[in-house]
Amino acid sequence: MSQSYDRGLIEDFGRWREFTAGMWAWVFHKFTGWVLIGYLFTHIAVLSTSLQGAETFNSTIQGLESLALVRLLEVGLLAVAVFHILNGIRLLFVDLGVGLESQDKSFYASLVLTGVIVVASVPTFVSGAF
Amino acid sequence: MAERYSSFRSGSTAWLLQRITAAFLVVVLAFHFFNLHFVTHAADIEFAGSQARMQNVGYFVTMVLFLVTATFHGVNGIYNALVNQGIEGNAKRAAQVVLGVAGLLLVVQGIRVAIALAGF
Amino acid sequence: MSTQTPDTETESEAEQPSSKPHHERRLAEKRERAETKEAERAAAAQDIKGETVELKVFRFDPEIEGKEEPRFDSFTIPFEKGMTVLDALIYARDQYDSSLTFRHSCRQAVCGSDAFFINGRQQLGCQTQMADLDWPVRVEPLPHQDVVKDLVVEMDHFYDQMEAVDPFFDPDDLPEGELEEQRQSPENRENIKLSTRCIWCGACMSSCNIAAGDNKYLGPAAINKAYRFYMDEREGEQKRQERLEIIEQEHGVWRCQTQFSCTNVCPKDIPLTEHIQELKREAVKQNLKFW
Amino acid sequence: MYEHDVIVVGGGGAGLRAAIAAHEEGADAAIVTKLHPVRSHTGAAEGGINAALREGDSWQDHAYDTMKGADYLSDAPAVDTFAQTAPDEVIQLEHWGMPFSREEDGTVSQRPFGGLSFPRTTYAGAETGHHMLHTLYEQVVKRGIEVYDEWYVSQLAVTDEDDPNERDCHGVVAWDVQSGEVAGFRARDGVILATGGPGQAYDHTTNAVANTGDGVAIAYRAGVPMEDMEMVQFHPTTLPSTGVLISEGVRGEGGILYNSEGERFMFEYGYATNDGELASRDVVARAELTEVAEGRGVEDEYVYLDMRHLGEERITDRLENILHLARDFEGVDGLEEPMPVKPGQHYAMGGIEVDEHGETCIDGLYAAGECACVSLHGANRLGGNALPELIVFGARAGRHAAGADMPEPKIETGPDPDAEREDLGVPLGEPSRAEATTDGGTVEHPDSDPDAVVEAAADAERERIETLLEREDGVNHADVRADLQATMTENVNVFREEAGLKQALEDIQEARERYQDVYVADKSRTFNTDLQHTIETRNLLDVAEAIAMGALAREEFRGAHWRAEHQERKDDEYLKHTLVSWNDGDPELWYRPVLLEGDEGAYEPKERSY
Numbered sequence A: 001m002s003q004s005y006d007r008g009l010i011e012d013f014g015r016w017r018e019f020t021a022g023m024w025a026w027v028f029h030k031f032t033g034w035v036l037i038g039y040l041f042t043h044i045a046v047l048s049t050s051l052q053g054a055e056t057f058n059s060t061i062q063g064l065e066s067l068a069l070v071r072l073l074e075v076g077l078l079a080v081a082v083f084h085i086l087n088g089i090r091l092l093f094v095d096l097g098v099g100l101e102s103q104d105k106s107f108y109a110s111l112v113l114t115g116v117i118v119v120a121s122v123p124t125f126v127s128g129a130f
Numbered sequence B: 001m002a003e004r005y006s007s008f009r010s011g012s013t014a015w016l017l018q019r020i021t022a023a024f025l026v027v028v029l030a031f032h033f034f035n036l037h038f039v040t041h042a043a044d045i046e047f048a049g050s051q052a053r054m055q056n057v058g059y060f061v062t063m064v065l066f067l068v069t070a071t072f073h074g075v076n077g078i079y080n081a082l083v084n085q086g087i088e089g090n091a092k093r094a095a096q097v098v099l100g101v102a103g104l105l106l107v108v109q110g111i112r113v114a115i116a117l118a119g120f
Numbered sequence C: 001m002s003t004q005t006p007d008t009e010t011e012s013e014a015e016q017p018s019s020k021p022h023h024e025r026r027l028a029e030k031r032e033r034a035e036t037k038e039a040e041r042a043a044a045a046q047d048i049k050g051e052t053v054e055l056k057v058f059r060f061d062p063e064i065e066g067k068e069e070p071r072f073d074s075f076t077i078p079f080e081k082g083m084t085v086l087d088a089l090i091y092a093r094d095q096y097d098s099s100l101t102f103r104h105s106c107r108q109a110v111c112g113s114d115a116f117f118i119n120g121r122q123q124l125g126c127q128t129q130m131a132d133l134d135w136p137v138r139v140e141p142l143p144h145q146d147v148v149k150d151l152v153v154e155m156d157h158f159y160d161q162m163e164a165v166d167p168f169f170d171p172d173d174l175p176e177g178e179l180e181e182q183r184q185s186p187e188n189r190e191n192i193k194l195s196t197r198c199i200w201c202g203a204c205m206s207s208c209n210i211a212a213g214d215n216k217y218l219g220p221a222a223i224n225k226a227y228r229f230y231m232d233e234r235e236g237e238q239k240r241q242e243r244l245e246i247i248e249q250e251h252g253v254w255r256c257q258t259q260f261s262c263t264n265v266c267p268k269d270i271p272l273t274e275h276i277q278e279l280k281r282e283a284v285k286q287n288l289k290f291w
Numbered sequence D: 001m002y003e004h005d006v007i008v009v010g011g012g013g014a015g016l017r018a019a020i021a022a023h024e025e026g027a028d029a030a031i032v033t034k035l036h037p038v039r040s041h042t043g044a045a046e047g048g049i050n051a052a053l054r055e056g057d058s059w060q061d062h063a064y065d066t067m068k069g070a071d072y073l074s075d076a077p078a079v080d081t082f083a084q085t086a087p088d089e090v091i092q093l094e095h096w097g098m099p100f101s102r103e104e105d106g107t108v109s110q111r112p113f114g115g116l117s118f119p120r121t122t123y124a125g126a127e128t129g130h131h132m133l134h135t136l137y138e139q140v141v142k143r144g145i146e147v148y149d150e151w152y153v154s155q156l157a158v159t160d161e162d163d164p165n166e167r168d169c170h171g172v173v174a175w176d177v178q179s180g181e182v183a184g185f186r187a188r189d190g191v192i193l194a195t196g197g198p199g200q201a202y203d204h205t206t207n208a209v210a211n212t213g214d215g216v217a218i219a220y221r222a223g224v225p226m227e228d229m230e231m232v233q234f235h236p237t238t239l240p241s242t243g244v245l246i247s248e249g250v251r252g253e254g255g256i257l258y259n260s261e262g263e264r265f266m267f268e269y270g271y272a273t274n275d276g277e278l279a280s281r282d283v284v285a286r287a288e289l290t291e292v293a294e295g296r297g298v299e300d301e302y303v304y305l306d307m308r309h310l311g312e313e314r315i316t317d318r319l320e321n322i323l324h325l326a327r328d329f330e331g332v333d334g335l336e337e338p339m340p341v342k343p344g345q346h347y348a349m350g351g352i353e354v355d356e357h358g359e360t361c362i363d364g365l366y367a368a369g370e371c372a373c374v375s376l377h378g379a380n381r382l383g384g385n386a387l388p389e390l391i392v393f394g395a396r397a398g399r400h401a402a403g404a405d406m407p408e409p410k411i412e413t414g415p416d417p418d419a420e421r422e423d424l425g426v427p428l429g430e431p432s433r434a435e436a437t438t439d440g441g442t443v444e445h446p447d448s449d450p451d452a453v454v455e456a457a458a459d460a461e462r463e464r465i466e467t468l469l470e471r472e473d474g475v476n477h478a479d480v481r482a483d484l485q486a487t488m489t490e491n492v493n494v495f496r497e498e499a500g501l502k503q504a505l506e507d508i509q510e511a512r513e514r515y516q517d518v519y520v521a522d523k524s525r526t527f528n529t530d531l532q533h534t535i536e537t538r539n540l541l542d543v544a545e546a547i548a549m550g551a552l553a554r555e556e557f558r559g560a561h562w563r564a565e566h567q568e569r570k571d572d573e574y575l576k577h578t579l580v581s582w583n584d585g586d587p588e589l590w591y592r593p594v595l596l597e598g599d600e601g602a603y604e605p606k607e608r609s610y
């Protein structure tokens, strides 16, 4: 048999420019899912300070919340969560066979809506941090 | 002739659970975020406040369910992502074990935290 | 266009002493006509899109020196109205380099041999008008498949997946009477109509990131093939169950992450994602029944 | 060497059906094909499959329509067998799951078609051939029949007795296109050729690029005569740049044809004052070419087919696929502009001479489908009669090759020593006959051991390929092919006149001479399509020559065959088949009478008018 030339990974992400809506949705959903599960682990770790008593818990939370960086990360978390939720809902509809023809539009809608919600929440999230 | 996939393992249960947990999470996660960032601002969280909330049995149960479903959803999601990338054989077995153990630890630790917070 | 080439060898005809003057005349007239036509075409082409188009083609041959390392070759093709990418490739092969290799046969989007990666999208060469593309036009073999030579990719894996879903009809029993057909309602035929259009071109499989990652994933075309039989009301109950078991295994429908790229590229406009999703729900329903 | 009971060459409708039949007869059948089966050109057929299925219709009517359409150049035993078996075969397809279009009560739909006295054409949307091809392939997969796909068959392994009637076929030689490996395929019981049509002999055709008449040419060089090759059907409405077929449906719905002056020429110039655009295929094709020849063609090449007046709604409802075809393959929007059309080669009525069991005069060699001539379509094929031919005669050939008991055939095959040979007075055949036999003819065999014959043929083929690849310089086959196509299109097209036909034969001679210096620029063994096309061009030369020979010899106007100098059908003289024998590179043309005696008495030649 003839040997053949394998073009490798370049084909997947080397071609991101040619991705279509559904592919981007997949990439983002994947990314946000991983961030969320990562956060869940951190979250429980932070909350575990409660096992050492109320003071440790309070000082940890307050300490973290006073850092501007943490506040910004929380905005990021919100963005990630909101997108994952919205696109998750989109996917649930797709699974039910609803709105398949406008799957690209619903993806763009998720993106825009995520943007709007996040921007609107920024004041609440960063208030008092700066 | 084409090869047949002999190891019969229906993925329908996991797939369905991933959707059911997702539907449940939409509600709880939105509630959780809203509750702890908008109603009570994150910076104002205190042990006492958490305890007050946690002592409500309904809230406690919801949070534990939230934890369990989120863990399943997240861990199963990662497992799926790995299978999509074509992991097989030992790597797949290892992923199952590691993810399973991590998920279990997370749930156990989470429940311990919840109990501590509730002060039971 | 087929494989013909513009006539370059006119002298030999002129030299031949011909005993048939009327024929001579006809040939001469024809040549003249052809020349004026050529000139007109060139002029017309200039009007439309500049006169020539650059075609960049992926080249690779494991055996030939200088081609073991993949490269792109550029060909300058005179553009004509109605020219497809396949026409341009044939022109390049017949005029410039007869070793340029690609599969093609029907020239009318039914044989499914010429799916290429054209300007970053899986499309049939014969079904894609040059005028609709951004120039220069870049033609590559289908991504995610091993390249055999130039634009020819290894299709065996795709065929294996297609055949893994038991792609054949297997009714429980057939009508007894002489010359009696099985009945099928027009509605049921309408339901499976789109799924029966597949020409096995492999464009969908090539566009799917999951199929790229998980080599065992059946892929959209094979699942669609299963759909075609599963949804056919004439199909036997036993085979339906067997087929459902095949597609609901780990590397079956569950792998699909609803990326929709398969649906986007399918030259036969088959709603692949929709069919896959329907089968997922069908599998869930069947399994819930067993509980 | 590979070994099977029955080797089927070609994976189109005929080949697949033959393999299934042989398998069901208990034989170990294998398919060797240069394209993967689902890529075969059977998939391009749109219209339908004729079969007398319903109350009010009968096989006799179908047979009569076929014979009349053929202008009485068909053999009655073939026609009768065909019409009797087609219904069973169509129902068989349905039982195999073919998605036929349906009536409200769930039965298979049938529609009217040109030349049929009853609406007996079953169909599956506008993609009948596609569905038939895939349904058959599915059954091949189900049975686990071995398929060697992308193996190019270039030679038969046939013994070299002087009289072709005494030769035996023991297998074929093929090479794996992907790796370049040349191998012998030994067939214990029979070889069935099902390689499809020779459309590439013309530069404008509805046929695929792979339709190069390979089977016809290799059988011919092994000693089987080619029958009725001059009978070539041209379709009046094909797109000029690609040859893609625009179905008759457009004219059926009311589409009109006009020339560059905007005249509706079918009426205005009296080609068919009654039927207009709906006149039969050959009439419309001739009218279009006359318009172009008299200077009223658009760009000196084509005429317009206009359906805009039908309105967008009706067009998208009934002719949607036509819009796609015009858009994708010609870049024309059928709703906004008229579509350019011109006649194109469509179908070969002639082919490898076989009897009603599909067997040739060489023992163990069969042919079925478009490459064969059981003498069913005679001088003109009716629309919807080719697909049923594939399954009827494909199945019969498969069964017979696998050893099924079948009655003595009524159709005679093989060179007839008593027949008179016609001298055409032009140079024909191989310029240097010494080498003729190395070009895919018979093989000398040291003893009668079949394996040795196959091996010897494989060795000869390896040598031929080596020779072609070794040459560093010479003529590119594409130039030879282009010249051949040009002269065929110019001279052996819809219109045929004596001088043009002679010219064509001279041009073919010249092309043959140039082919002697042909070389293959691509030296790779991997997927060498350059080599493959070079060998195909060789086959086209033989096939094209026979077409031109038959056209020159037949001095009458019958069916698709129109002669300028002979404007009527001459039943006294030409109720006979034209046969061309290879004769070691010195082609001979001779005749065999038509068999009109059928199961229900003799068919009476009548005037062919509709």
Ligand SMILES: Cc1cc2nc3c(=O)[nH]c(=O)nc-3n(C[C@H](O)[C@H](O)[C@H](O)COP(=O)(O)OP(=O)(O)OC[C@H]3O[C@@H](n4cnc5c(N)ncnc54)[C@H](O)[C@@H]3O)c2cc1C
Residues within 6 Å of the ligand: D009, D010, D011, D012, D013, D014, D015, D032, D033, D034, D035, D036, D037, D039, D040, D041, D042, D043, D044, D045, D046, D047, D048, D049, D050, D128, D129, D151, D152, D153, D154, D194, D195, D196, D197, D206, D207, D208, D210, D211, D214, D215, D245, D346, D347, D368, D369, D370, D371, D383, D384, D385, D386, D387, D388, D390
């Ligand atoms: C556009 C179009 C529309 C048509 N519509 C209709 C219609 O509506 N109704 C109807 O009845 N008929 C129709 N016909 C005619 C009919 O489709 C064909 O005559 C028929 O499909 C031929 O089938 P086949 O099996 O003989 O050959 P094909 O389907 O052409 O198959 C040939 C096979 O042989 C193989 N092969 C060829 N050479 C070699 C070689 N050297 N080595 C190995 N393998 C080889 C090829 O790979 C292929 O698998 C139509 C034809 C065309 C072109």
Ligand code: HEM
Residues within 6 Å of the ligand: A029, A030, A031, A032, A033, A034, A036, A037, A038, A040, A084, A085, A088, A089, A091, A092, B018, B019, B022, B023, B025, B026, B027, B029, B030, B070, B071, B073, B074, B075, B076, B077, B078, B080, B081, C256, C257, C258
């Ligand atoms: C709040 C509502 C949520 C919804 C509606 C939702 C929805 C979904 C859905 C439908 C999928 C499956 C995608 C697919 O298989 O095609 C998924 C995947 C995933 N989700 Fe969620 N999810 C939610 C919350 C969460 C949370 C809280 C986490 C973290 C713990 C999480 C982590 C993941 C991960 C890791 C994946 C896998 C991503 C991948 O494919 O790589 N999700 N989500």
Ligand code: SF4
Residues within 6 Å of the ligand: C197, C198, C199, C200, C201, C202, C203, C204, C205, C220, C221, C224, C265, C266, C267, C268, C269, C270, C272
């Ligand atoms: S489903 Fe569409 S893209 Fe996929 S192989 Fe079939 S025709 Fe090609």
Ligand code: F3S
Residues within 6 Å of the ligand: C207, C208, C209, C210, C211, C219, C220, C255, C256, C257, C258, C259, C260, C261, C262, C263, C272, C273, C276
């Ligand atoms: S691209 Fe792949 S992920 Fe699913 S929707 Fe199509 S199979």
Ligand code: FES
Residues within 6 Å of the ligand: C104, C105, C106, C107, C108, C109, C110, C111, C112, C113, C114, C115, C124, C125, C126, C127
């Ligand atoms: S050449 Fe057949 S699909 Fe393009």
